[in-house]
Amino acid sequence: MKSLAKHTAGLTRCAGLLAVLAVVGLLPWLSHRDPALTVLRARSAEQEATEEALAAIRADLGLDAGPLSLLGRWAADLLHGDFGTSWVSGHDVLPSVIAGLQVSLGLMGAALGVAVLLAAALVTPVLVRGRGSAGAFAAMLAAVPEFLLATVALLVFGVWLGWLPTSGWQSVEYLVLPALALGVPAGGLLGRLVADALPAVLDERWAELWRGAGVSRARIAGAALRRVLPPLVPQFGMVAVGLTGGAVAVETVFAVPGIGRTALGAARSQDLPLLQGSVLALLLLGLVAGAVAAGVRHRLLGPSLRDAGLTLPPARPVRAHPAVPVVLAAVLLLTIGWGLLRDPYTVDTTVRLAAPSWSHPLGTDGLGRDVLARLGHGAASTVGTATAVCLLGLLIALVLGFAPGLAAGASDIANALPPVIVGILVAAAVGPGTGGAALAVALISWPALSAHAAALVQEVRASAFLTAQRAIGASPFWILTRHVLPSVAAPVARHALLRLPGIALALASLGFLGLGAQPPAPEWGLLLEESRAYVERAPWAALAPAVALALLAGLAVSGAALTQGRRVRRTTPAPVETKAKKEAPVGV
Known part of the structure; x- marks a missing residue:
């Protein structure tokens, strides 16, 4: 089997x-x-x-x-190595792809260095004290979209403080802000994965025996890292894949001539041969990252453990005060409700780029439109679209949960395609728009839900009460509809609901790149992109959607932490292997 x-x-x-x-x-x-x-x-x-x-x-x-x-x-x-001829410039596509790929690889390498340094800073206190966790701080860093961090870094360090250049690719100093914007979320995720798993590993029996035998703390820490890394290496590969998608937005913000910006420009100009070559390069990067992660895991496990199904003890959930998601949700709902009472399309050029006031609490944009109104109406459309995507992902997950072999192969390909890359392909085929952005996110957002559903299906099918149902003559259809589906659907639906803010952020990133909602639609990512042109004169127009997106990321993290904590407290004690397998899919 x-x-x-x-x-x-x-x-x-x-x-x-x-x-x-x-x-x-x-x-x-x-x-x-x-x-x-x-x-x-x-x-x-x-x-x-x-x-x-x-x-x-x-x-x-x-x-x-x-x-x-x-x-x-x-x-x-x-x-034969022929990528075609550009429809716009008339030049061969391959040299342009190679040039852009070289720039992107340099940027991703620097970003990976930033990520490793940040992850090491988050993990070191756990190794020194033998306990603790990266906690909500690392989770918050991991949840911040690259395009948002890039915009804020450009605004603060490039425009306000003037410490670093804001665009171009000429020397090392031009690399700093893009590498930070791309590497900080990746470092937060890496640090959280390792730091959250280490305390449970350091509490294992072998670590206690080593400490009792007088083994040095440094040697125990090294052994604990070696114990932690193999099961997490596939997640590290996913981080590398995420860098390819994040590079598109970061290269666009800082005008870096990389392969991501090349692909986006080709999609906008309908230079399809150049777009084909750029997308193939980005896809190749994702597949190579996944293959390297699998090879590293294979090497770390060694011949004796490769077929043992090595798993980690359950990580301690991120702690969040119950009031945090309530406060964040209240602030967002109040802002959205206030904005929905105002008109987001009224143009008044006499008050364009006006500072916040009683008549315009968050100021106005370049056309004199009320920023608060556009923020409120944009949230309604974005959350509505994200809800539809979550429902579609839930349906796909419930279907594929009963075919884990089929889902596993397809999920590998879906995981190798960041939303931005799929968004570029969809926009090239059907044109940019809200529907295309929703389709792009839906095509790759189901693997985590599907893995959760498959684990629950396997657990329910192996339970004793189903054996009793079969013994008394219950039909397979009765067992499926009355027992298996109800037991699986509710937890997976809660998981899908927790992913709602993340889906909304993905839609906002596509809107920021011009692949989602189109002007004059009041979409959060589009609002942030439109405000970049006059960020020096009216920073509040950019800060309003930036803060809203940051609050949404915080809500995603705190809500997931609170729900996971409650679920863990309700779970009865179980053997380490069973509990690890049961908890793993939800945290994917």
Whole structure:
């Protein structure tokens, strides 16, 4: 059974990867715009777009040969190292992809260094004292979106203090702010994973025996880290994948000529050959990061433990005062409710970029629109869209929870694709918009819920009361609908609800990059992007959505911590292995 599950997961993984490659290769055919018109405008803006001229371009590009022929020719060229020719510049795509990739790899390397240093700072107190946790601080750092941190860093250190350059890529000092914006959330996540798992490991029997035998604290700390790292290495790979998605936003904020900014620019200009090459490079980075993580885990475990299913003792949950999520939710609801009472679309150029006042409590934007009104109405639409995405993810998880082998392979591909990359592909195919952003997030937001559902299904099916139901002649349909589904649906639904703020942040990041809601929609990410043009004159217009997004991230962390703490307190004592397996999916 185990080998069959692995075989199924491998087939699903290959099928998912081929499907993603097929979508990339068929972008010219899937595009909502006429590629021939894009090429014509790039070659000559004055030439009239007659049907004859467009037909000639389609024939030249091979766009009139059908989707299968288009995909086959693209794949054949790709195998020969030919990434095509840019429709806008007329130059080969491969040199542009390599140049952007070199810049992004340098930025990601510096960001990874920042992440490791921050993680070490969070882990060191636990190793020294033998107890403690990274706690809510690390969780908060991990929850802050890169685009938000990049905007705040640019505003504070670049604009207000003038310590560091705000855009470009010329010397080492231009690397500092982008590396910090990209590395701090990753470091917070790494530090929290390791620091939260260490106390339970240091309380294990072997550590007590070593301390009693007089083994040095440094040697025990090294052994504890070696015990902690193998089960966490796959999560480290996910952090590296997250860096590829975060790099798109950070490179955009700081005008870094990396592969992420190249992909985003190609999507906006409909330069599909350049977009195809850039997305392939980003996808390759994600897959390589996952493969390296798997190899490192394989190496750390050694031959004796590779098939042992090594797991960690359950990590201590992040502590949060019960009043914290209540206060954060109250502030957000009060702001949103106040904003919903005002008109977000009224333009008054006489009060453009006005400072906060009684008539405009959060000031006005570049067109004189009330920032508070746009903040309130933007929250309503964003939360509504995020709710729909969560419901869709819940349905997918409940279905795939009964097919763990199928879900495992597909989730590997979904985990290798950050929301920004999928958002770029969807925007290139159907155009930017709220629906496209929701589709992009929904396509990759289900693996954590699916893993949770699969674990619960396995646990419920193995329970004694189901054996009794089968013994008295209950039908499989009765057992499924009356026992298994109710036992699985409620916990997974709570898990999906906890992911609601994170989904809203992902939608806001796509709106910030121009891949989600379009002007004049009052969406939080879009508000932050629009305010960057005049951040020096009216910083309050940028601070309002930035603070709102930070409060949303805080609500996600504190709400999840409070719920997890209550669930752990209600859980009866169980053996270490069972408890670890039961707790793991919820924290994914």
